[in-house]
Amino acid sequence: MITIYNLNKIKEIDTSQLKSIGIELKFKEIGDKGCNELAQWLGNCEVLTDLKLQLKDNQIEAEGFNFLIQGIKKAGNINNLQFLLADNYAKIKGTQYLFQGLAECNNLISLKLDLGSNSIKTNGLQVIYQYLTQIPNLKYLQMNLENNDMNLNSALSLFEAIKNCKNISSLDLNISEGTFNTQNYQSLCQKIKECQRINTLALQVQYKFYKGMSKCKASIYKMKRLVKFQVYY
Template identity: 30%
Template sequence: MQKQQEQEQKRSSSVFNKLLWIVVGVLAAYNIKLYIDHSPSAHYEIIGNEIRMYNDGQYLKDSQLSSLSKVLSKNLQTTKLNAQLSINHITDFRDFFNSLEKLQNLNELSLSLGNNPIINEQAQANALSQALSRLTKLNTLSLGLESIFNYENRETIIKGLSKISGLNTLRVSLINCDLSGNGLKSLYALTELQNLKSLDLLLVGSKLKEEEMKHLQTILHKLPKLTKLNLNLYANKIQIDGAITLSGGLFQQRQLKEFGIELYFNNITTNGTESLMGVVGSMENLISLNLGLEFNYINNEGGILVGKALSQLKNLKDLSVNAATKNFGWDGYEAIVSSIEKLPPLENLELIIGVNKCGLPGAELLKQTLFKHDKLKSLKINFLENYIGDAGATFIAEGIQYQKNLQKLSVNMNFNSLSDRGALELARAVKNAKSPKIVDLRVSQNQITDKGIKDIFSLLEQALPKVDLMEVELLNTALTNATRDDIELKYKEIQKLQIRLNTIPPSHWE
């Protein structure tokens, strides 16, 4: 009897398989695709009174968002919400906003909605504006509206959040939003936030030119006295007149303790730099400064102006200077680095000053600066394409090893005419550095041989026990396939060591 049942099951299975193949064949014949639903679920976690939703880029749809809305409705005691919902397939957030406004105990909110194909923009803007205005206990808000909402709807949302009287920390991201013409006027309501102390505006690729800076100047004039301001104007075209107008607005915020400005590729030139640095140099209370002036054609004269401004800031603890530019020479470089050397000891230093061909003298000057600032907690050096050679790498390695409290180290020496000797000196500096927990070492596009690379990893291996994460980049060197394979095999199981290697034909170095 049992044998008969087993035979029957085999026949049934065989029939089923045949039918399945027939269906597949028909679908193929008519070019019909069989879709299996692998749609992502809406992930979240609740830790005490905090809810975290990290679903950006997961291609969530409205149905998944509905489940997240229910999570909010069931946790009305929430005081902190981090909802990253950008880059999905969500068309309608209104139910989510309705649930959001019920979180009457919310103190901190990070809400990112950008790059979604939303519909009924006006209705959704009204719903978000209403939700924000009712979060009366909110003191910290980060709002991401990248590539969504037009001028009128953006203005509606900003008016809603401007009613949160206790708001003191605000971050608004409008990346790739068209703010040309009167677009920045949609932000005027921010000036009603009389308790605001910290403002971060991300206006990347927002089609801003010199005329639009008049609106930003007005906003800066009417804002309350801030302690922290960050303006990211990356990839706009404000040019000289825009920089001058912007400087007029910043003049009203000279009391700042923390200031950051990113002006990558805005073509402000030396004249715009003069105006901007005149204001920065007068910010006597600054303890943190981030200057992003990369590829603005500031020339040597602009570099000298940056150095002059830095020399006046006697309270700085954290400094980041990005002055990488192809038409920037020794005089500008020397002015910036020499002024840093003369500052009171810094805690954190980031110097991005590549593509300046400062050579060996530039490396030696940086060494002297690092000797002066020997108690750094974080150090980032980007010397891309400065042609410092092995001797220059040795100077910088000596400066690194002189640090006493270093916790984070990042060194980019790509395109610097290094051989094995220079790269080994940098690796030895990492090994001998006292206490870095995070290390990022890049020595790509240099003529480093198989033996050199093996010796580099031998040194770095000795540093591994004391670090939490080490990233090493050795691309386009003289490495052979065999050595590359040996290294990847040897270190592939070490989770905290992340390696980027490749090989190129030997003729590349001939």
């Protein structure tokens, strides 16, 4: 994989046969304008299949999210996408742009998405759950939603959406903002058990210790297809 650390350097790359690239631009303050420039370049990467975009803390707002996903859609053949956008300003509108676009990425199989600390809040999380089921061929999902007002109801809605995703079999989630106690951790475990297509599950949560914790985890292990389960606290 080619790795780029300067936005200006992308202009020097021949996109005609480019299949894999990593763009590392953390803390560069590229904003929406830089996202537009990057998106226009991505739109020319017609044979690109493997893309990593590390854009943490770049003052990207809703318009920038829209630019980026439009560029990815235009590229057309990306099947492995690492989209690392922590500490920006997606809010509800940017989240909607992003997931509406992802729902049109027909070749996308593997998605690593970091939306930690993006002021998404409850209504924005609901947008994720609405469109997640519409990404047609997604099999492998790794998603960080930390620091976006996650609570029990949001977590239950998330797993309800995942249950309705036809192809997702591998799942790695960080929902550690919400704190789970005896009653609501049991509810979460029950909802997770309904996701019968999952064979690999990693989950990061917070919890308050209670006697039934081991019993809940044991019930998840009984999921028919599950072969690997890790939980991080």
